[in-house]
Amino acid sequence: MRDVMGQLLQKLRYEPTVKRIRATLGGKTVVDTTRAMLVWEPRRVVPGYAVPIEDIRAEISVRTPAPLKDGPVGFMLSDLSKIPVFDPRIPFDVRSTQGEPVEVRVAGMDAAASGFRARDAGLADYVILAFGDFDSWLEEDVEIISHPHDPYGRIDIRGTSRHVQLMLDGHILADTTRARMLFETNLPARYYLPIEDVVVPLETSPTRSMCSYKGRATWYSAIIGDRRVDDIAWQYEHPLSDAADVQDYVAFLDERLDLVLDGEQQRRAVTPWS
Structure with missing residues (x-):
């Protein structure tokens, strides 16, 4: 397909x-x-x-x-x-x-x-x-908003108990078994995490973005050790109805990070945001 x-x-x-x-x-x-x-x-x-x-x-x-x-x-x-x-x-x-x-x-x-x-x-x-x-x-x-809806594109959200870790250069950014996976047509699965399971400080970025299916997103930069990684995470505080199940959860651009699922490091996806 x-x-x-x-x-x-x-x-x-x-x-x-x-x-x-x-x-x-x-x-x-x-x-x-x-x-x-x-x-x-x-x-x-x-x-x-x-x-x-x-x-x-x-x-x-x-x-x-x-x-x-x-x-x-x-x-x-x-x-x-x-x-x-x-x-x-x-x-x-x-x-x-x-x-x-x-x-x-x-x-x-x-x-x-x-x-x-x-x-x-x-x-x-x-x-x-x-x-x-x-x-x-x-x-x-x-x-x-953003663009017309595609009748052949959709999003699905599923809760998962898989062990999700996000890391960069050996530093853990987030660690959870309470993620929600968001599947979107033709894009890699995204892991939305409870804010309590993010273990690095996040600072609000001036960057904003829009998704026709999910709504308007607030972006965050992460403080990892002694450096700042800009615009690495986002959150839908007031999502559209299709994305209600990830309201206030945080997702990371894992194509720029190391994603570890159940102890196994995943290949970084290649996307426009890589």
């Missing part, structure tokens, strides 16, 4: 969604449709919304995209793909399919968002919209 999914990553895919999709820009609702498409452009691991032009209440014009930085683009997910993939941090204007960049602008206002018209017959009357350029998005009456 991973091989099949890896091959699909290299293709342009789309399908209709029956959900009512709305988006605001400059304080105005500029998208309101029940005919949206979920679109996975080649190499992008999360979908975007494509909306019929008729359902966009704004001016649409051709634009010249801003120049992109030189250098390699994408991140390796070696368990899934042999080519770099695009996660939500990759700029919208990094294109992997043919088409025309456009601008969506609210008449009489400075508010504008990027869009893209793919050169594909099935998307001929649609505009793929840059999710992050809009003020807010709703699926039905529920706000969606």
Whole structure:
């Protein structure tokens, strides 16, 4: 299945969604449709919304995209793909399919968002919209953050009594038999730990992140011996419903640490955060 999914990553895919999709820009609702498409452009691991032009209440014009930085683009997910993939941090204007960049602008206002018209017959009357350029998005009456939900992606949470230890250079950061494992499609399992079982001091970082399925995360740096390791752990204090079972638990970027399960050290996973 991973091989099949890896091959699909290299293709342009789309399908209709029956959900009512709305988006605001400059304080105005500029998208309101029940005919949206979920679109996975080649190499992008999360979908975007494509909306019929008729359902966009704004001016649409051709634009010249801003120049992109030189250098390699994408991140390796070696368990899934042999080519770099695009996660939500990759700029919208990094294109992997043919088409025309456009601008969506609210008449009489400075508010504008990027869009893209793919050169594909099935998307001929649609505009793929840059999710992050809009003020807010709703699926039905529920706000969606970070990116649209993938109907083929999910998270599952299971309590485990396995002995979980996290270490770095011989220092133990956490030691527990009360972890909760979070399984997320195409990503390594994460171990969320009771804060009482973290044995190194944690300091709140200014870094914040968002997950479409879990919510907004607070990040922490760890004080290990005489050094500080920045942005190594995070916590969902007010998670979305799918992640309620890890509320106030702490997870670590174990691709940068030594994870020991039941006394056996694990291979470090390769992810965009390695």
